[in-house]
Amino acid sequence: MNSTTPRRVEHHQTDRGYVPVYATGVVEQPWADYSRTDHEVWDTLYKRQRELLPGRACQEFLAGVERFGLGDGGIPKFADLNKVLGTTTGWELVAVEGLLPDEVFFDHLAHRRFPVSWWIRKPEQLDYLSEPDLFHDLFGHVPLLLNPVFADYMQAYGRGGMKAFAIGPEALMNLTRLYWYTVEFGLINTKEGMRIYGAGIVSSKGESIYSLDSPSPNRIGFGLERVMSTRYRIDTYQQTYFVIDSFEQLFEATRPDFTPIYAALGEQPAHAAGDVLDSDRVFTRGNREGWATNADT
Ligand SMILES: C[C@H](O)[C@H](O)[C@H]1CNc2nc(N)[nH]c(=O)c2N1
Numbered sequence: 001m002n003s004t005t006p007r008r009v010e011h012h013q014t015d016r017g018y019v020p021v022y023a024t025g026v027v028e029q030p031w032a033d034y035s036r037t038d039h040e041v042w043d044t045l046y047k048r049q050r051e052l053l054p055g056r057a058c059q060e061f062l063a064g065v066e067r068f069g070l071g072d073g074g075i076p077k078f079a080d081l082n083k084v085l086g087t088t089t090g091w092e093l094v095a096v097e098g099l100l101p102d103e104v105f106f107d108h109l110a111h112r113r114f115p116v117s118w119w120i121r122k123p124e125q126l127d128y129l130s131e132p133d134l135f136h137d138l139f140g141h142v143p144l145l146l147n148p149v150f151a152d153y154m155q156a157y158g159r160g161g162m163k164a165f166a167i168g169p170e171a172l173m174n175l176t177r178l179y180w181y182t183v184e185f186g187l188i189n190t191k192e193g194m195r196i197y198g199a200g201i202v203s204s205k206g207e208s209i210y211s212l213d214s215p216s217p218n219r220i221g222f223g224l225e226r227v228m229s230t231r232y233r234i235d236t237y238q239q240t241y242f243v244i245d246s247f248e249q250l251f252e253a254t255r256p257d258f259t260p261i262y263a264a265l266g267e268q269p270a271h272a273a274g275d276v277l278d279s280d281r282v283f284t285r286g287n288r289e290g291w292a293t294n295a296d297t
Pocket residue numbers: 096098099100101102105106115116117132161176
């Protein structure tokens with residue numbers, strides 16, 4: 001927390017007694033309260049992904065995992081990780097209870113603070129849980145914050161979120177799709193081949209395999225308006241993955257003022273998650289096998 005953070009405004013009753021909750025939803029990481037099971041869940045998830053991701057996740061992600069020493073055993077201390085972040089890209093991890101209101105989330109990103117859930121899933125939730133936990137937020141999102149271009153993209157996204165929030169819900173929906181198809185489920189072309197950088201993929205064993213190997217989903221070249229106008233699912237593997245050529249390309253593509261883009265998108269219907277357009281740069285046209293029929297969001 002830096003000095004500008006609002007002082008504690010209320011206390012939050014938990015099974016550990018009172019935990020200070022700041023206006024920005026930030027709590028202290030209760031590292032001493034993690035159980036042995038919590039640490040074992042971290043170690044199990046870490047080992048599984050550490051074995052699976054070489055050759056699947058992009059080099060920048062794998063380098064970040066090593067740099068932070070996320071596999072040193074047990075749940076990492078945010079204070080230790082912040083020492084590394086603070087001296088590289090100036091980001092800071094803040095522990096939170098869970099999902100934050102959109103504008104609170106954007107404000108954190110706009111100030112280079114990444115919110116990380118302080119709690120980790122239970123052993124029986126190893127393969128699926130409904131909202132982001134410590135493993136998703138920390139293992140999935142934090143390693144790439146050491147990459148300068150990606151770190152700048154995340155802060156710019158936060159600033160854009162504040163702007164979209166002020167414009168209205170349609171703009172916010174368009175912007176959330178951009179986050180979904182890049183930060184959460186993005187793929188990237190590299191010299192070694194197509195690789196993963198999305199946090200939602202690298203933190204999931206099943207999707208780390210499916211996103212690159214399955215013939216079912218489409219894999220389509222990233223386009224800003226294409227992504228912002230495409231619906232997505234929140235409870236199945238993705239039907240379409242969008243592929244960037246570099247983090248620089250992503251950062252440059254999102255540099256223009258989105259205000260006119262939001263206006264233009266508001267005039268046209270959104271694409272379904274599984275659509276393939278004539279204008280698409282198609283790497284894989286999926287065979288759609290196993291696609292659930294539940295509605296897109
Ligand atoms: C902004 C966008 O709606 C997105 O779902 C946000 C909402 N609030 C969040 N809050 C937390 N703590 N972490 C997140 O990833 C998000 N995602």
